[in-house]
Amino acid sequence: MEDQYHIIVVGGGTSGLMAAIQAAQQGAKVLIVEKNPVLGRKILLSGGGRCNVTNNTSLEQLIRHIPGNGAFLYGALSQFDQHAIIEFFQSLGVLLKEEDHGRMFPVTDRARTIVDALIDELDRLGVDYMTRTSVADIILEDDQVKGIITASGKTYCAKSVILSVGGRAYPRTGSSGDGYAWVRKAGHSVTRLYATESPLLSKDPFIVRRDLQGVSLRDVQITAWTSNQRIITQHRLDMIFTHFGFSGPAILRTSGHVNQYLYQSQESEVTLTIDLRPDQSVDELKAEAEKERDRQVSTIVRQWVPERLALFILKALDISPTTLYRQLTHGRVDDLMERLKGFPMTTTGSQPIEKGFVTGGGVNTDEVNPSTMASKKIQGLYLTGELLDINGYTGGYNITAAFVTGAVAGRHAAWNSF
Ligand SMILES: Cc1cc2nc3c(=O)[nH]c(=O)nc-3n(C[C@H](O)[C@H](O)[C@H](O)COP(=O)(O)OP(=O)(O)OC[C@H]3O[C@@H](n4cnc5c(N)ncnc54)[C@H](O)[C@@H]3O)c2cc1C
Structure with missing residues (x-):
């Protein structure tokens, strides 16, 4: 023919x-x-x-x-x-x-x-x-x-x-x-x-409880870690907490790498951290807070991250929001800075390929x-x-x-x- x-x-x-x-x-x-x-x-x-x-x-x-x-x-x-x-x-x-x-x-x-x-x-x-x-x-x-x-x-x-x-x-x-x-x-x-460019799922209690559902973060740095603390991938863009886990551009970019790592390592989850203030070092954050040492710690943290997340972080650290910054011990300040520079969470992988x-x-x-x-x-x-x-x-x-x-x-x- x-x-x-x-x-x-x-x-x-x-x-x-x-x-x-x-x-x-x-x-x-x-x-x-x-x-x-x-x-x-x-x-x-x-x-x-x-x-x-x-x-x-x-x-x-x-x-x-x-x-x-x-x-x-x-x-x-x-x-x-x-x-x-x-x-x-x-x-x-x-x-x-x-x-x-x-x-x-x-x-x-x-x-x-x-x-x-x-x-x-x-x-x-x-x-x-x-x-x-x-x-x-x-x-x-x-x-x-x-x-x-x-x-x-x-x-x-x-x-x-x-x-x-x-x-x-x-x-x-x-x-x-x-x-x-x-x-x-x-x-x-x-x-x-x-699946790549797919939202990530999480069984973290705060996700299951929907504590942060709908909170969106602008221009943060997401890092995905291997179980022996090596960086799998790192992306600086926006993200959002959802009812099932995490989404938004920074998370979508992370997802394919996480899926590949989980497959190759045969592990069941990956730790992610969010640097909520990627342009400031811990020392710079401390210096900024020190200038307002007579104010409530929640007032200071709210200047850096959305209010719901600020209150969530303080609650997780068992710090009363009305505590004055100057009342925090050095150890407590370090705990707070650690959360701000590396807010921890875990993912079990992404939504399926179809999504x-x-x-x-x-x-x-x-x-x-x-x-x-x-x-x-x-x-x-x-x-x-x-x-x-x-x-x-x-x-x-x-x-x-x-x-x-x-x-x-x-x-x-x-x-x-x-
Ligand atoms: C919701 C969404 C938003 C996106 N946004 C962006 C974006 O903004 N920027 C970006 O760069 N990428 C984006 N992407 C990804 C991008 O759209 C795709 O990577 C790209 O379109 C793939 O092009 P393709 O030609 O390979 O396949 P497709 O565009 O999917 O085309 C495949 C075509 O083949 C046809 N077909 C399949 N099987 C058969 C068959 N048996 N017989 C006849 N026809 C068949 C399908 O019906 C379809 O029309 C997005 C993807 C999605 C799902």
């Missing part, structure tokens, strides 16, 4: 839409097959519905913020990087703005703007897409991909197939892990899947050409996005990885298909 398309892109999500556009811009005839009724469903949810399209940062910082195999992306980023993403959207008439930590959003603050622009470009380029169509399998013959079979049994053939089906996080957006069986069949290995924002693990990147995203096992097969063993922190890094791998796969698949 003659190929109807040069390229079939399986999955009309972040990386698949970019792959299709880049391939079509090279002149390829492209079909996208998407099981959802609409394209780009995860993009619509991303960045709190505003879509954090990329991060306006340096190459080194970008790679550093992709702890899951970021270095694999050097080859792709030399062809299409975070600045190319910004220019790409500008060329589609989408204006972007930069927010804190380099995060880039559409000026409309609507993810819909991004999805609409991508769909308009697909239409302009004449890309075909079928929604409500689930792919059941890929067709392989003599180490070559031949096409796909849909769940209703229809076959579509093409010279190249780009798998952009995502990982397993947030399956209600369509990324339910369908791709792993296909790539295994194609001879690829899939590294252990685990995390990003999948850790995926197709082994050693088996994928880093300059083209082509499979090293099957000719004509390309792999993009979260299906690969690549994961980044929130802040635009995952969407960047998806767009970059998608763009490179699309271009190379096109050049290889004529």
Whole structure:
């Protein structure tokens, strides 16, 4: 049967839409097959519905913020990087703005703007897409991909197939892990899947009692520790106490590392500490308090941390809030400082992968050409996005990885298909 398309892109999500556009811009005839009724469903949810399209940062910082195999992306980023993403959207008439930590959003603050622009470009380029169509399998013959079979049994053939089906996080957006069986069949290995960018669970009595539920902390430093007091990971951002444990950007960044450590060490929990005043040393805090030594200790601590946390800390240390600072012994002051610089808590790991924002693990990147995203096992097969063993922190890094791998796969698949 003659190929109807040069390229079939399986999955009309972040990386698949970019792959299709880049391939079509090279002149390829492209079909996208998407099981959802609409394209780009995860993009619509991303960045709190505003879509954090990329991060306006340096190459080194970008790679550093992709702890899951970021270095694999050097080859792709030399062809299409975070600045190319910004220019790409500008060329589609989408204006972007930069927010804190380099995060880039559409000026409309609507993810819909991004999805609409991508769909308009697909239409302009004449890309075909079928929604409500689930792919059941890929067709392989003599180490070559031949096409796909849909769940209703229809076959579509093409010279190249780009798998952009995502990982397993947030399956209600369509990324339910369908791709792993296909790539295994194609001879690829899939590294252990685990939740990243996921809230952390805790059985600490103060969490169970919900003493601090809803208390949020700005710009604190979270450290996760091994059982022999080595740092697993450290992040300075905001966090929040919840009814099940901890969440917020600093915790999300910590979560994948904690999950990996728990798996590798076979331990049941990890100790975390919060430095509630990361810009001040203990001596500086003591000097500041000393200037107000005739005031109540609760008044002083409330200047440093939210009131509920201040009262919680004093209660835990058995210090009456009405005690004057000067009445505290040196030992008690040291206890207080220790809590402020290293508020202790434990976690048993994160919420499951389905509730995390990003999948850790995926197709082994050693088996994928880093300059083209082509499979090293099957000719004509390309792999993009979260299906690969690549994961980044929130802040635009995952969407960047998806767009970059998608763009490179699309271009190379096109050049290889004529
Ligand atoms: C709530 C949320 C918020 C996020 N916010 C951000 C953010 O602000 N910044 C950031 O960088 N990252 C964010 N992320 C992560 C980021 O969205 C993903 O890493 C990225 O979208 C992955 O792109 P992808 O192309 O690999 O997969 P997806 O975008 O998930 O696309 C996969 C597509 O394949 C389709 N599909 C799957 N199986 C089949 C099949 N059998 N047949 C046909 N189609 C199929 C799916 O329906 C889906 O449309 C967020 C994630 C979530 C869940």
